[in-house]
Amino acid sequence: MGTEPEVPANRAPTLTDVAKLAGVSVATASKAINGRDEVKAATRARVLKAAELLSFAPNALARALLGGRTGTVGLLTSDLEGRFSIPILMGAEDAFGAGQVSVFLCDARGDAIREAYHVRALLSRRVDGLIVVGSSTDPRPPLAGTVPVPVVYVYAPSADPADISITVDNVGGGRLAIDHLLACGRRDIAHVTGEPGFAAARDRAEGAAAALADAGLTMLGGRPYYGSWDETWGRAAAHIVVEQHPEVDAIFCGSDQIARGVLETLRDLGRDVPHAISVIGFDNWDAIAAHSRPRLTSIDMNLERLGAVAGRRLFAAIDGGEPPTSEQYPGRVVMRDSTAPAG
């Protein structure tokens, strides 16, 4: 009766517990566990064994209180479906190294108030930095108030050019798509895309037009067929294009969903895709692109890479070296069966 258990049952073991068990001071226990070399090998072994026995996990909070670094980052998104955020999160996780840095994911749901709330919570948790993921490629207002930690904007750039933004080069992406169609020997190319109110639509169209111009060509109809981002528009647009331009031999679509609709109409009309008409989409959204008839060639925006770059840039900013600069990446063509040389 009255004998104290060596390991208090009820709370997580602390360094003090470990030190006691190993018969050393907490200072020494700390050094042993953190791999400092001013500690005798035998002592270190003893401490490590004690820590093992207690399954001691150092309290990161206490550590952070000293060091000023929490190893924690906030990822703020408004991308309700996670279609963009998740790959970006994964890329960032990779850049940080699993377990080194943990990320708080907060969904602001497009609401500025909610966003401010989350930012406040994250700051009081002393995140080392913030990644802000937008849900469209349009510039978004910078975070409200002064944020005392580095911020990197991903996918949607900050409207403030002084902020650092890692974005998709949609102009380059548009070029890529057209260049691929040209490589397939296509010449009579239409561009069906989403709402012109979106920078993504305008930029991809711009890149497409430029690439065509470089080849001495212009878009069928002289301009993009703007509409909405979904299949319904894709279906309608395909009818329109084929009717107005029976010579069409390729269609570049601003999204995979549009492309999917285009594909369906071409199928209904009995047009041979990819040989008579080649079709390329944008997003490389597997659920959409991998099961269409035929399977859809598409531009992949490399979102994971975007996330990884954002993570690295954020790190650099946290470490306070050269302030990183904004960057753009054009993506890549993912070939499936909807594009091919004229056959």
Place this chain on the structure above:
Amino acid sequence: MGTEPEVPANRAPTLTDVAKLAGVSVATASKAINGRDEVKAATRARVLKAAELLSFAPNALARALLGGRTGTVGLLTSDLEGRFSIPILMGAEDAFGAGQVSVFLCDARGDAIREAYHVRALLSRRVDGLIVVGSSTDPRPPLAGTVPVPVVYVYAPSADPADISITVDNVGGGRLAIDHLLACGRRDIAHVTGEPGFAAARDRAEGAAAALADAGLTMLGGRPYYGSWDETWGRAAAHIVVEQHPEVDAIFCGSDQIARGVLETLRDLGRDVPHAISVIGFDNWDAIAAHSRPRLTSIDMNLERLGAVAGRRLFAAIDGGEPPTSEQYPGRVVMRDSTAPAG
């Protein structure tokens, strides 16, 4: 020379800074900020103004070090696309109250080692609890090792029945789908679903069979048409079903992707959906269901609700009241245009 600035430029303001500016002790400042009532109104006002001036945000880490509660939760997933995790995360966020609790999202990518790594990191960050989201509805192994905080499994139950799991009632979901088709006056109903190796496929089929039996009916062909979860199988299966059972007047599909394929084939065959044949899917995956022809009626698993329940149960467990128990929810029918009374 030598005059100290009131606000040190380089670091986040602390309670001490606030107290100094307000001309009170830190103890009093603390009480004022935390709304304790043992402080004079005028004093509180002074402190609050000082905090405002410095845009002071209390250091949650220091606070947590005292209280033992961090207001932080880990969400462990392997759902690469975030299709399930994101709604669940959002539900949990809602349950916690935005800003009250922040959640660490970690993706283990189906790798046990990586998962263990994340768990370790989360524990050293002293999360108050863990939510584990599986990527299929099959039971998953419980978290390795002893975890000193409450854990709630969502979507995929833990293989250990002693753990608490919040899951979709797939048997109930299957019933729901059939009941809806019966309500539309359908009698000759086929079930096309995914891989029989998945509990989700078997459970939904079981519920479907039971609902049919209750109505004195059996599935067309006497058993489900098992295959894979994608559109390709849906297209093939529809051909098979129509050929083997020309009398078919409804098809219950185990996923929206399968349903989408079924719809395409029925369209190719010139069958009138929803009047000649009604089709219902499962998942209510908007990108798939909202743009098919006709738009797809589907079972929604209410993942947000699942997340909200998980959050509340986790809270209850953290607060240490009654240990919560496992629960199942059947989902609901979302009507679109692919089901209707025979016309």
Place this chain on the structure above:
DNA sequence: CTGAAAGCGCTTACAG
């Protein structure tokens, strides 16, 4: 090589 002491930013009894 080891340990006593100070301190990170906060809260909480406990005096006054």
Place this chain on the structure above:
DNA sequence: CTGAAAGCGCTTACAG
């Protein structure tokens, strides 16, 4: 109503 003091779990100079 206010404040001095102790302490949460750790690390880091600084003596020894």
